[in-house]
Amino acid sequence: MAGVQVGKRIIGATAPVTVGWENIPKVEGGPIKQFVFTYFQPAMLFTAIAFWYYAPNWLAVASTAIAIRLGWTVLLLALEWVNPRHKSWQLTWKEGASDAFYVGLGMTFIGMVDSYIGDGAILGAVRGAFDWEKFSWFTSLPLLLQALLISMIFDFGQYWMHRAMHNWHPLWLTHAPHHYITQLNVQKGAVGNPVELFLIGLGIGGLFDFLPRAFLLAGAIGMTVGVYQHINVRFNTPRWWRFLFNTTEHHSVHHSQDYEATRSNYSGTWIIWDRMFGTCVDGEAEVLGMEGGRRMHIGETMVFPFREGWGDGKAWLAKRFGAQAAGPQQAQLEPAE
Amino acid sequence: MSEAAGPQSSWAPAATQPVRPARGFSIPYIDIIWRVRGEVPIDRAMTREEAFARIDALLRTPGTTLSAEGPELTYAKQNPAAQDKLATFNRGRLWIERAGAGAVLRFDLFSHALLLCFLAPLLFLGFAQLAVTVNAYEKAAAEASEKDKGKDKKDEDKPKPVKKLNPIDEFLGAPAPEDPSKKKKDKKDEDEGRHSSEPGYFLAALFAVLYLLGRWLEPWLVRRRLRAALANPVSPAAA
Numbered sequence: 001m002a003g004v005q006v007g008k009r010i011i012g013a014t015a016p017v018t019v020g021w022e023n024i025p026k027v028e029g030g031p032i033k034q035f036v037f038t039y040f041q042p043a044m045l046f047t048a049i050a051f052w053y054y055a056p057n058w059l060a061v062a063s064t065a066i067a068i069r070l071g072w073t074v075l076l077l078a079l080e081w082v083n084p085r086h087k088s089w090q091l092t093w094k095e096g097a098s099d100a101f102y103v104g105l106g107m108t109f110i111g112m113v114d115s116y117i118g119d120g121a122i123l124g125a126v127r128g129a130f131d132w133e134k135f136s137w138f139t140s141l142p143l144l145l146q147a148l149l150i151s152m153i154f155d156f157g158q159y160w161m162h163r164a165m166h167n168w169h170p171l172w173l174t175h176a177p178h179h180y181i182t183q184l185n186v187q188k189g190a191v192g193n194p195v196e197l198f199l200i201g202l203g204i205g206g207l208f209d210f211l212p213r214a215f216l217l218a219g220a221i222g223m224t225v226g227v228y229q230h231i232n233v234r235f236n237t238p239r240w241w242r243f244l245f246n247t248t249e250h251h252s253v254h255h256s257q258d259y260e261a262t263r264s265n266y267s268g269t270w271i272i273w274d275r276m277f278g279t280c281v282d283g284e285a286e287v288l289g290m291e292g293g294r295r296m297h298i299g300e301t302m303v304f305p306f307r308e309g310w311g312d313g314k315a316w317l318a319k320r321f322g323a324q325a326a327g328p329q330q331a332q333l334e335p336a337e
Numbered sequence: 338m339s340e341a342a343g344p345q346s347s348w349a350p351a352a353t354q355p356v357r358p359a360r361g362f363s364i365p366y367i368d369i370i371w372r373v374r375g376e377v378p379i380d381r382a383m384t385r386e387e388a389f390a391r392i393d394a395l396l397r398t399p400g401t402t403l404s405a406e407g408p409e410l411t412y413a414k415q416n417p418a419a420q421d422k423l424a425t426f427n428r429g430r431l432w433i434e435r436a437g438a439g440a441v442l443r444f445d446l447f448s449h450a451l452l453l454c455f456l457a458p459l460l461f462l463g464f465a466q467l468a469v470t471v472n473a474y475e476k477a478a479a480e481a482s483e484k485d486k487g488k489d490k491k492d493e494d495k496p497k498p499v500k501k502l503n504p505i506d507e508f509l510g511a512p513a514p515e516d517p518s519k520k521k522k523d524k525k526d527e528d529e530g531r532h533s534s535e536p537g538y539f540l541a542a543l544f545a546v547l548y549l550l551g552r553w554l555e556p557w558l559v560r561r562r563l564r565a566a567l568a569n570p571v572s573p574a575a576a
């Protein structure tokens with residue numbers, strides 16, 4: 001495989017990756033299907049923004065957001081059924097049940113742990129230690145600007161955390177299980193080791209005062225943009241959208257079996273962070289995963305960072321401190337001729 | 338990695354050979370949770386060799402070990418790929434039996450996934466119970482510390498300032514933020530604690546539904562796939 005040069009890198013040399021929007025297939029079918037899968041993404045984004053902007057206070061609460069999220073997930077699963085991007089990514093019962101388990105873990109156990117040591121708890125302590133009233137003027141900004149700031153600040157943090165995970169081995173060990181997914185479906189974002197899910201959820205947005213409605217609006221942006229990272233639906237995504245936002249195409253490149261391709265498209269929602277920092281690759285990939293597409297089951301996903309970390313830690317210690325001690329021993333082990 | 342099932346000629350003994358009972362963990366009545374048994378009609382004229390050759394492509398996938406022991410074909414899967422057509426069933430036995438004037442391909446399959454999905458509601462009920470227990474513990478601890486710090490409470494009850502919308506949002510008609518002190522009063526009585534048990538209960542119900550769906554859907558898909566495979570003759574090139 002020759003691969004394609006993107007900047008200074010060769011993408012797709014070890015596994016197939018399609019580079020360039022002009023090479024990506026379009027939605028096939030009649031005019032209604034074409035229309036729906038061309039305008040669905042922006043229509044849903046603007047609808048969600050309008051809803052949270054005008055919803056009365058009794059309705060603009062977290063429980064409404066959860067109910068909408070549930071309905072939204074069902075709708076997206078239906079879209080996967082109607083217009084799959086790849087047949088090889090089709091959701092099976094076992095994959096669906098496995099994904100639901102990770103989502104469930106996030107909603108229960110990880111959520112409970114997060115409430116003690118997550119960003120909310122850490123930032124609460126930081127805010128208590130200093131006078132942050134100076135930032136209270138944030139709440140007087142226009143709501144949409146507050147929502148954009150929340151979304152972009154969080155995603156900026158996520159970009160660097162994600163990039164660090166791909167560049168520092170201890171962090172990579174927590175993130176690696178997520179890269180063993182071999183297909184993208186609506187709930188695949190939740191698949192991974194709990195330590196990684198905790199780390200990637202850390203944000204600094206909580207440092208600043210924003211109106212509750214602004215948080216709900218930011219959540220709506222995440223729900224109607226970031227969700228398309230992991231989905232098996234073919235869209236004719238508008239050009240402006242794919243310039244600003246992360247898409248399934250971008251994220252499939254990130255999950256490709258090609259090593260160099262995985263070191264791109266780190267952002268969650270705003271692909272402009274990747275464009276700014278030189279890590280964006282516009283394209284798509286179908287063949288995903290690690291170790292030639294070996295699937296990692298739930299049990300291994302739970303223990304992987306600890307098992308590998310233990311092994312790698314021992315090897316590192318032996319290399320760092322054991323070489324001198326092992327020196328004479330190695331000499332003894334040499335065969336006597 | 339996959340291994341060959343051995344010479345295919347060994348799959349063709351007499352049709353009347355006895356089939357041994359199911360291997361492994363078998364508890365009558367309860368094992369229907371994780372075991373699926375069924376049959377698919379086949380052409381009486383079709384030999385065992387031909388029938389097994391036709392379903393070979395369905396079974397011979399990465400991570401699958403096949404073996405032909407006497408009249409039956411057994412398989413075992415080690416963490417199969419997501420798109421493996423039999424991924425839900427880790428291991429299984431298939432054999433052919435005469436049934437009246439015709440013949441059937443019988444199967445007896447075992448599924449870790451179905452068993453774990455059946456047990457998953459217990460895990461999530463456990464998480465819900467954990468939330469209730471932690472809330473009760475924290476409430477008791479908070480009440481005890483409140484008694485000690487009665488004076489500090491006055492500062493906490495100091496009314497927070499009402500936040501105002503930006504004039505642009507006011508012009509566009511967005512609802513104004515609520516008075517935070519008013520909200521606090523309303524919420525005080527119904528305060529459950531730091532953790533909600535609702536997600537745990539919801540997920541327990543979800544996995545119960547998922548289990549029922551899988552227990553019905555997966556055997557149906559197995560029968561459909563076996564029927565489709567048996568209907569397609571093996572081309573000489575593939576054989």
